[in-house]
Amino acid sequence: MTTVLVAGATGSLGSLIVKNLLERGADVRALVRGPSKDKLPTHPRLTPYVGDLTDGAAALQPLVDGVEVVVSAVQGGPEIIIDGQRELLRAAERAGVHRMIPSDFSINLHGYGYGINVLSDLRRRFADEFDSSTVARTSVSIGAFPEYFLADVHEILDPVAGTFSIWGDGTRPIDITTIPDTAAYTAAIALDPKTAGREVHVVGQQLSMLELRNEVEAASGRRWKLVRKGTLRDLRAEIARRQFTASSMFEYLALQYQIAMFDGTASLRDVRNADYPDVLPTSVTAYLAGSGAAHFAVPEENWRQDEWPTAV
Ligand SMILES: NC(=O)c1ccc[n+]([C@@H]2O[C@H](COP(=O)([O-])OP(=O)(O)OC[C@H]3O[C@@H](n4cnc5c(N)ncnc54)[C@H](OP(=O)(O)O)[C@@H]3O)[C@@H](O)[C@H]2O)c1
Structure with a gap:
């Protein structure tokens, strides 16, 4: 043993x-x-x-x-x-x-x-x-834990505004593991x-940001407006700007992860899931249908009649 x-x-x-x-x-x-x-x-x-x-x-x-x-x-x-x-x-x-x-x-x-x-x-x-x-x-x-990647700190999902924000074109696969x-x-x-x-x-699932948004819409039954925040060059500039003004690294840390994910430098290589066949990773669909559904919750004080939620 x-x-x-x-x-x-x-x-x-x-x-x-x-x-x-x-x-x-x-x-x-x-x-x-x-x-x-x-x-x-x-x-x-x-x-x-x-x-x-x-x-x-x-x-x-x-x-x-x-x-x-x-x-x-x-x-x-x-x-x-x-x-x-x-x-x-x-x-x-x-x-x-x-x-x-x-x-x-x-x-x-x-x-x-x-x-x-x-x-x-x-x-x-x-x-x-x-x-x-x-x-x-x-x-x-x-890769990234979805528990953090879809939380407020990453500024991707905003349930109150009903937006899903991306930097770059959102087409490169990223690595997500619960x-x-x-x-x-x-x-x-x-x-x-x-x-x-x-x-x-090892990885749970590889999918692009645009595919992740589709998963979010399907799981939540709501429309999430796509916000394109800028190019990857703009993202680098935003990180530099925040580094200059930040009172804590937590104001730019999530974006530092995102730049390496979205430009592909941090992509996983030689994924070895097959070496561990008894581990059956959770799909993003299953995660969002379970505990991940909490990411969609709108704080009660933000409920506005006729405005939210909007069905897909
Ligand atoms: N890929 C991703 O998206 C992602 C996201 C988040 C975290 N992570 C990584 O996952 C790993 C674990 O993170 P986590 O979220 O599980 O952290 P966590 O919940 O904060 O747990 C940290 C653990 O470290 C213990 N610890 C802290 N200082 C210690 C010390 N001086 N001596 C002994 N134990 C100490 C804590 O003990 P107490 O219970 O006493 O505090 C706790 O058990 C880290 O490497 C983190 O960077 C990855």
Whole structure:
């Protein structure tokens, strides 16, 4: 039986990675911060360890002794993604851990360079740590989570205005994978020794923005006016403008993901879904018919008689 340590085990993605690893028969250790420890389920093959990545490699050592694979699904700034994960990697090296899946779970980070996306830069800098490590890196790339891509932060769907906004011509396929599907693939990849030292690309569905709008209209039963916000050149200019004026990176981060998706540099290559045939990813249609329907909700205070919703 493979023993896997999951860091970020109480997060949106990490909690589902734990669930999938247990379903696949793994012994799972979970690194949890003290205040979050009650969020973990109880299971005979799940062992919680209370700690923090910032505790340092020596403190993390007992967590990884006897572990074959480390999976990190933590979220945060450089102190977590670079410094914290580095401490975990150092502990893993001393413990003779075979592989580590760092907290990437993104568009194809290596399709574009530094300076395009602040969070990708952190993940690439941490990837460099493996060049001199005895632990093999396995990176999992999945494109965008629809749970975030269709949320307010991406400024694509506006249920109040009834608009679906795009940059560029909207015809290039983009990569969409739900959080539960990402977790299912990650558990399968964590237990697959052939993935050592590899970038593994898996995806729920590839479709263009115009096709995504059709899916949204079909699922919601409403018309969503297409707003063409500008060319990709205009998008780059908008990112630069926001970087200059922003009080927080969250004002331009979503657009930094979008530019790399829409110009194709972040597209997944060599998609390996076929290596994991027991993972049956959710289609965009099924996602929007289920939990994704929440993206269409108009806040009650915005309901206006005769104006909304408009049937397709
Ligand atoms: N491709 C996409 O569209 C997309 C979108 C969103 C996220 N992601 C990626 O998915 C991954 C997971 O994100 P998420 O949304 O699941 O994050 P999340 O829900 O915020 O969970 C983060 C986890 O990290 C833990 N954590 C944070 N700091 C820690 C520390 N110092 N020591 C130990 N644990 C720590 C948190 O613990 P607590 O419970 O104690 O806070 C939590 O369990 C990240 O790599 C993120 O970038 C991808």
